[in-house]
Amino acid sequence: MSNKEHHEESFWTKYVFSIDHKVIGIQYGITALFFLLIGFSLMMVMRWQLAYPDTAIPIVGPFIKWLATLNGFASEGNLPSDLYNVFGAMHGTIMIFLGVVPLIVGAFGNYLVPLQVGAPDMAFPKLNMASYWSYLPGGIIMIISFFLPGGAANSGWTAYPPLSDIATQGQTWWLVAMIFLISSSLLGSVNIIVTIVQLRVKGLTWMKLPFFVWSQLITSFLLLLAFPPLEVAAIFQLMDRIAGTSFFLPSGLVISGEMLQVSGGGSPLLWQHLFWFLAHPEVYVLILPGMGVIAEVIANNTRKPLWGYKSLVYSSFFLGFMSFTVWAHHMFLTGMGQGMSTFFQITTMIISVPSVVILSCFMLSLWGGSIRFNVPMLFALGWIPMFGVGGLTGLPLGLSTSDIHLHDTYYVIGHFHYVVAPGTIFALFSGIYFWFPKVTGKMLDETLGKIHFFASFVFMNGVFFPMFIQGLAGVSRRLADGGASYAHAADVLKWNETMSYSAWLLGLAQIPFIVNLIWTLYKDKDSKANANPWNATTIEWTDATSPPLGHGNFKKTPVVYNGPYEYSVPGMKDDFLPQTKKIKKGK
C-alpha cells in the first residue's frame, strides 16, 4: 500500500465519507431504518382511507392537505385517490428498494460479512463507499419526488406500462432514482462476493462458513445478475417518457378517447418480462439473508449445531438458481400459451421444495435444544410459522387455475406481506437485537424488546391475516376505497377496520423499539457489554476487536479450525467452541 504515515482522520472521512465497512454498514442501517419508517407511515395513512374512505384523517390531516394541494389534488384533510395511488406505489418502492434490501444486504452484509470471514475490510473499500453514496441520492430523489406537481410515481411499485409511460413526471424521477439504486446494488454485490471468495482467512474453508455468509453470497449473485435487466427496462421507460420512443407502447393506443401520437410497435409485456426477471429473484434477495440471520440466532440460542448445514447450503444454491426460472408466474393472466404456463407452474412448484427444506432444517434444529428465550430468539421463533404461512399461501398463486381467481386480490398482498413483513422484517429485528452489542457494545433492554416482539407479532397477524379473507372474496388490491364500491366486497369490508387498527397499533408497537435503541445508547455511556454476550462461536464475536468503530477488525489475523456451529461439543468445558480455537486431536 502506498500510504505509510499515520494520519488523524477528520470527522468527514471518519463518519461521512468513510471507507470503513463498519461505518458504512451503520450508515446503511440508519438510513434504511429511516426509510422503513417512512414507508410504514405511508401505509398507516392509507389504512385510514381504507377503513373510513374520504373522511378527514386525524393528526396528519393538515399535512396531507398541504401535500395534496402542492401536488394539485383536492383534499379536505382526507387522502384523495390520486394521492392514494402515489402512496401505494411509493410504499412498495420504499419498503423494498430503500428499506429492506439496503438494511439486510447493505447494513448486515457490509457490517458482518468481513467480520465473519475474518477480513480486515471489504475487498474494495472505496467502491463500498460509492455504493452507499449512490444509494443515498437515489433515496433522496425518491423523497423529493413527493413534492412535484402530480406527486411521486403513482403506477404501482411494478410500474406497468402503458400507464407508467403516460404518468405524471414523478415516474421519471422514480426511474432516475431506480438507476441510482441499481448501481448501488451492483457495486455492493461485487464487493460482497469478492470479499467472501478472496478474503476468507486461513482455515475457513467453504463448508466452515457461517450460513449467514452463504446467504449473502447467493443473494449478491442474484442482485448482480437480476438487476441489469431491470436497468434495461428502466432505461427503456425513461426513453419512452423523455425521447418519445415506443418500447412499451403498442400501435394504435387510445388514451381518453384520443389516439396517442407515437410510432407504436412496442410491447407492454416486454416491461413485465424484464421487470419480473428482476423482481422474482428480488423476493429471494429479501428472504435469503433473513434466513441467514435466523440460522445464526437459532443455532446460538438452541446451543446445538444447526441441523442439516449442508442441505441448507445446497438448498439455498438451488433456490437462487430456480428463482431465475419462475418469473412468468406473475404473468399467468397475460394470456401466455398453455405450454409456457405449464412450464412456469412446474418450476414454481419445484422452487417451493428448497424453501421447505430450509424451514424444516430450522424446525429440526429446535429439537432437543435447551432454548434460551431471549429477544432475538423470540423473533426467530416467530419467524418460522410466519414465513411458513407466507410460503404456503403462495402455492395457490403459482397454479394458473387458482391464480385466475386470486390474481391482483388482497390474497396476493397478504401472501407476500407474510413473506416480507413478519418474514424478512422479523429476521431483521432478530438480527438487530442479536448484533447490537457487537456494533455498539451495549445490550438492548430485554423487557422493552419483549413488549416489541409480542405486540408486533399479534398486530402483524391482525394486519395481514384478514387480507386472505378479503382476497378469497375477490376484493382487488389498489382500490382507493378498499372495495366499498363493489357489491361482492360488502361482506368482508368489515375487516378493513380490524386491519387498520392493527396497523396503527403495530406502529405504536415500534415505539418501544425506537426508545430501546436510543435509550440504550445514551444510558450509562461507559457500560460495556461482554465481548461475546451470547457465547457465540463465529469469528465476529470471538476474535474481532470490539466495538465500536474501531478501525481495523482484528488485532491479529485469526486462523479458523472449527465449523461455525460447534455448540455443546461433548467433553468440552464450555458449551461453545469458537471457530478459531484449536483443540488437540484425538480428544
Next chain:
Amino acid sequence: MDIKIPYNEDLRPDTGLYNAKLGIWLFLASEVMLFGGLFSSYILLRAGASVWPPIGLDGQSVAHLLEETIGLATFNTVALITSSVTMVMSWVSLKMKDISKFKMYMWITISCAIIFLIVKYFEYSHKIHEGFIPAHDTYMALYFTMTGLHVLHIIGGLFVLVYFVMPDGIKMWDDEPIRFTNRIEVFGLYWHFVDLVWIFLFPVLYLLN
C-alpha cells in the same frame, strides 16, 4: 492507520486470482446481463414488427440510410478492434517492463476511441438531421438506446485510459509495478468486453436488416 487488504496484488493460492480480477469478471457478468436484456428486447420487438426497420408515422423507413452508414460503421469496427489489440499490447509491454512502448500503445488506444466517438457523432447527427430520431420507430429507438449505452461505456473507458497515461495515474508504475500491471490487465478486460459488445451490435443493428 491504513489497512492492508490481502490479495490486492498477489494471487490468492486457492483461487489463483487477485481481488480486482475477480471483481472485474463479476462486473462483466452483470454487463452481460445488461446487454443480454437489450438483445432480448431487440429480438422481441423485431419479431413483433411486420417490416424491419419499421415505417414511422411519416411513412418513411430508415432502411435507405442504413446502407449509407455501413461504411462508417465498418470503419468504426476496425477502430475498435485496433484499440483492442493495442490495449492488449500495452499490457504485454508492461510485462516486458517497457514503459515507453506502453505509453505508445495506450495513446493509440486513446486515439482509436476518440476516432470512434467522432465517427459516431457524425452518424448520429446525420440520422437526426434526416428526421430519424429515437421516436421515429422502434428500430431507431433500439438503435439509439443500444449504441448510446455502448458509447457511454466507451466514454467512461476513455477517461480511465487517459488517467492511466497522465502523471497521476502512471506514477503507480514506479511504486507498485505489479499493481499497475494488474490495473491495466483489469481495465483491458473491460475494454475488450466493450469491443466484444460492438462486435455483436455491428451486425445486429447495421447489417442484418
Next chain:
Amino acid sequence: MVSDNISKQVIKYWKIFALLLFCTVLTVLAVYVDFDVEGSIAGGIFIGLTIAVFKGYLVAYNFMHLNDEKPMVYWIILVTLVFFLILLFIPVIWESTLVGKY
C-alpha cells in the same frame, strides 16, 4: 524464457488482429450476397451471427485470455451464460402469448 513466451504471444495477438479484420470484411461482404431461404432473411442472420460469435470468441479467448484462466472465472462465466440464455428465453415466451400481440 519468459520473454520468449511473450514475444510468441505478441505475434499471436497480431495474427488474431488480422483474423478479426478479415472476419469484419467477410461479414460486410455477406450483406451483398443473397442467403435468403424461401424469402426470409434467416439465412443472412445466421451467417452474420455466426461470424459475430466467432469474432467474439476470438476476442474473449485471446485478448481477454480466457485460454488460460482460473476455474473461478470459468464458473462465473458459466453461471452468467446460463442466466443469459434464460434471459433470451423472454421472446420465446412472448411468441407463445396468445393475446397481446400488436
